[in-house]
Amino acid sequence: MRVRVYVTLKPGVLDPAGKAVQGGLVALGFPEVSEVRIGKFFELDVAEGPNVKERVEEMCRKLLANTVIERFRVELPEGAS
Amino acid sequence: MRVRVYVTLKPGVLDPAGKAVQGGLVALGFPEVSEVRIGKFFELDVAEGPNVKERVEEMCRKLLANTVIERFRVELPEGAS
Numbered sequence: 001m002r003v004r005v006y007v008t009l010k011p012g013v014l015d016p017a018g019k020a021v022q023g024g025l026v027a028l029g030f031p032e033v034s035e036v037r038i039g040k041f042f043e044l045d046v047a048e049g050p051n052v053k054e055r056v057e058e059m060c061r062k063l064l065a066n067t068v069i070e071r072f073r074v075e076l077p078e079g080a081s
Numbered sequence: 082m083r084v085r086v087y088v089t090l091k092p093g094v095l096d097p098a099g100k101a102v103q104g105g106l107v108a109l110g111f112p113e114v115s116e117v118r119i120g121k122f123f124e125l126d127v128a129e130g131p132n133v134k135e136r137v138e139e140m141c142r143k144l145l146a147n148t149v150i151e152r153f154r155v156e157l158p159e160g161a162s
Contacts, residue, residue, distance in 0.1 A: 006122065008124070018123075021123070021144065021145070024144055025140055025144060028140075028143055028144060030136065030139075030140055032127050032128040032130055032136070033125055033126065033127055033128075033140070034126045034127075034128065035125070035126040036123055036124070036125050036126075037123070037124045038121060038122075038123055039121070039122045039123075039124070040119060040120070040121060040122070041087065041119075041120045041121070041122055042099075042102070042117055042118070042119055042120075043089070043117070043118045043120070044114055044116070044117050045114065045115045045116040045117075046113050046114055046115070047113040047114075047115065049113055055111065055113070058111075059106055059109075059111055059114070062109055063102065063105055063106060063109060064102070
């Protein structure tokens with residue numbers, strides 16, 4: 001099954017890359033953009049099995065996210081557990 | 082308003098970083114993961130105005146995505162246009 005993981009910086013953590021993108025957008029003629037924050041997401045093909053969500057959350061804590069500064073959200077296909 | 086932009090590699094474009102993450106997950110004890118693809122996403126704070134979606138799509142084409150190898154999807158808050 002296709003599992004999506006979204007990793008974002010925690011609120012309060014500075015995002016200099018996002019700030020650079022925001023400045024770039026303003027310079028390109030988009031002054032309406034007041035803030036940009038950049039995250040990652042992962043699309044995982046995972047074999048069916050028990051506790052898929054818990055397993056993927058463990059993957060996040062071990063490899064995909066730096067939980068000191070990032071939070072993550074795991075999204076399973078409709079109806080999966 | 083808060084606009085989300087998802088940027089992913091087009092199908093067929095190699096993703097060596099995703100491949101490395103997949104190998105890392107298998108090595109960490111998650112053999113059920115057969116493929117990983119990595120994307121980016123952006124959270125933009127955009128002032129209200131006309132044609133927000135079209136404006137953000139233009140930002141994607143000009144700066145946020147490399148449309149040669151990437152596709153993008155713009156997600157507005159419920160009810161916005």
